[in-house]
Amino acid sequence: MEQFTLNLIFVGITFAIYIGIAVWARAGTTAEFYAAGRGVHPIANGMATAADWMSAASFISMAGIIALAPTGGYEQSAYLMGWTGGYVLLAMLLAPYLRKFGKFTVPQFIGDRFYSTGARLLAVICLIVISITYVIGQMRGVGVTFSRFLEVSTDTGLYIGAAIVFIYAVFGGMKGITYTQVAQYIILIIAYTIPALFISLSLTGNVLPQLGLIGNYAPSGGDISFLAKLNQVVTELGFREYTSDTTNRLNMFLFTLSLMIGTAGLPHVIIRFFTVPKVADARSSAGWALVFIALLYTVAPAVGSMARLNLTTTMWPSAITANAVDGPAISRADIDSKPELSWIRTWEATGLLDIEDKNGDGLIQYYNDNAPADHPISKLAAEEGWMGNELVKADNDIMVLANPEIAGLPGWVIALVAAGALAAALSTAAGLLLAISSAISHDLIKGSIKPDISEKDELMVARIAMTFAIIVSTWLGLNPPGFAAQVVALAFGLAAATIFPALMMGIFFKHVNKQGAIAGMLVGLIFTAVYIFIYKGWFFIPGTNSLPDTAENYMFGISPLSIGAIGALANFIVAFVVSSFTEKPPQEIQDMVESIRIPRGAGAATQH
Structure with a gap:
């Protein structure tokens, strides 16, 4: 069966499942639309939460970032530690207390806890900015995946994805989204692990990728570890050792911390x-x-790691058994004629992979053309007349999607990966769109503009807001702003510097008042946004330029990706200082904070 037909079957079946669940789980009340009627089983909610969090970035991009990072894979482990660690914070410090508060949205908690409509509206603004930033990437990821696997244009793929989200998100609300995300988690985890099992078995002889990573390299007869083989191959081509340590521990620590508290503060x-x-x-x-x-x-x-080795040994086939440059590289003729290299032509058509024969010798030289002059690869390049690295572009996003093709896996595995990538992008997009819809209908309309709105009208407004959010996100996906790919840090930075501190202080510090909370959020918001924009571009002021986005220009070597942790610290400090010089919160607010943290009746047996 042709690959296109397999892709169509797998994606079509999964979409039919999503639509079927939406029909079954249609929301009929605001409680079902916002919170699924508070009747979701913890295991099902755990699956839905995992799907909500593991977006296209986790499924498609994260392994690619680790694989192709010029600084090596070790430094990029901050993504794994930060994103996973954020859930520990969420589970221990936030989730139970926010559930005990019994409301529908994060801005509602902030507004009620700090007895301020202004605080609630500020939280709404932060939530919408965070969510819109994320949803652009998800919708664009849907379009890119469709364009590759279903052979339609990126724009057409985006329209199809938006239509599917509309069906199960607008009508199902949180109830429909929750059970759809359960199905999407099952699909994406199967799609992610099955290729990994095949590839790990091929490269290491171990079916479990986690063990294969620390095991031996099977094609060599097991006389060298897998990571040692990978280090050997990439360093011979002039790249930094894959397992090399970071050069800036402070920045890596702050980056990990920013990801952690940013994760714990993400409203969706x-x-x-x-x-x-x-x-x-x-x-x-x-x-x-x-x-x-x-x-x-x-x-x-x-x-x-395995994708990096597969890519490298594909470009230099001799690296499988000998030194990386002892034999010829692949040729343009090989790419055009050999079935096992057809994936290169396929991905070149998407624009995510680009190869250029710069010196016209018919071979494709893949190496680090910025390696030191005394490195053997640099000397060889000078001797052979190479004109630079001829793998001009290898986007991070192709590594997971193309890995099954690079490894020569069966067509049904490739189709499964396509379905999994779409599940990851659609599940997170739906969660983000619901967060935006809830902020508009529940926090803005009901919370500020029309408090006496009926439940029926609020449900209608929520669905209209969801529809509007889908239209806006689709338009932004079709016409992504120039800064969209550069300011993923903005979403995490804002969540870390605004939402997370407000939630922490709202739960654990009963003497923090509304003046302190608003001042802290404003300082965290402004400081973080300004620092990111200085290096990522002042896109909202025509004619202005950003500073070079290099470590030499950063304040104390702290990158824009890491600044959210400093913004959070500024938020805490300002909030505590302002609260200490202004009146304490009303007693009923202090009592409410106590009731959130301390179980009802605690200590009663010891009181006299």
């Missing part, structure tokens, strides 16, 4: 814990989510 993830029946279920579902996330995140380093 937090609202998942409002859907379970009891407070204890919120902690339980967070634990299950960690288990389900770990199934992918412990495999990702192996996927990235």
Whole structure:
């Protein structure tokens, strides 16, 4: 069966499942639309939370970032530690208490806890900016995946994805989204792990990728470890050792911390814990989510490492048995004629892979053309008249999607990966769109503009807001702003510097008042946004330029990706200082904070 037909069958079946669930789980009340009626089982909620979090970035990009990072794979492990660690914070410090509060949205908690409409509106602004930034990438990821696997244009793929999300998100609300995300998690985890099992068995002789990563390299007879073989291959081509240490531990620490607290402050993830029946279920579902996330995140380093070795040994076939440059590289004629290299032509057509024969010798030289002059590869390049690295572009996003093709796996595995990538992108897009819809209908309309709105009208407004959010996100996906690919840091930075500190202080510090909370959020927001824009581009001021985005220009070597942790610290400090010089919160607010943290009746037996 042709690959296109297989892709169509696998993707079509999964879409039919999503639509069927949407019909079955249609939301009929605001409680079902916002929080699935608070009746989701912790295990199901754990799966849905994992799917909500593991977006196209986790499924498609993370392993690619680890694989192709010029600084090596070790430094990029911050993504794994930060994103997973954020769930530990969420499970231990936030989820149970927010569920006990009993509301629908994060801005509602912030507004009620700090007895301020202004605080609630500020949280709405941050939530919408964070969510819109994310959803652009998800919708664009849907279009790219469709364009590759279903042979349609990126724009057409985006329209199809938007239509599917519309069906199960607008009509199903949180109820429909939750059970759709359960199905999407099952699909994406199977799609991610099956290719990894095949590839690990081929390269290491171990069926478990986690063990294969630390095992031996099978094609060599097991006389060298897999990572040692990978280090040997990439260093011979002039690249940095794959397992090399970081050169800036402070920045790596702050980056990991920013990802952790940014994860714990992401509104579309937090609202998942409002859907379970009891407070204890919120902690339980967070634990299950960690288990389900770990199934992918412990495999990702192996996927990235094995993809890097597969790519390298494809470009230099002699690297499989000998030194990387002892034999000829692949030729343009090989790419055009050999079936096992057809994946190169396929991905070149998407624009995510680009090869250029710069010196016209018919061979494709893949090496680090910035290696030191005394490196053997640099000397060889000078002797042979190479004109530079001829693998001009290898986008991070191709590594997971193309890995089964590079490894020569069966067509049904490639089709499964396509379905999994779409499941990952659609599940997160739906969660983000619901967060935007809830912020507009529940926090903006009902919370500020029309408090007396009926439940029927609020449900209608929520669906209209969801439809509007889908239209806007689709338009942005079709016409992504120039900064979209550069400011993923903005979403995490804002969540870390605004939402997370507000939630932490709202739960654990009863003397923090509305003046302190608003001042802290504003300082965290402005400081973080300004620092990111200085290096990523002042896109909202025509004619202005950013500073060079290099470590030499960063303040104390702290990159824009890491600044969210400093913004959070500034938020905490300002909030505590302002609160200490202004009046304490009303007693009923302090009592509410106590009731959130301390179980009802605690200590009663010891009181006299």
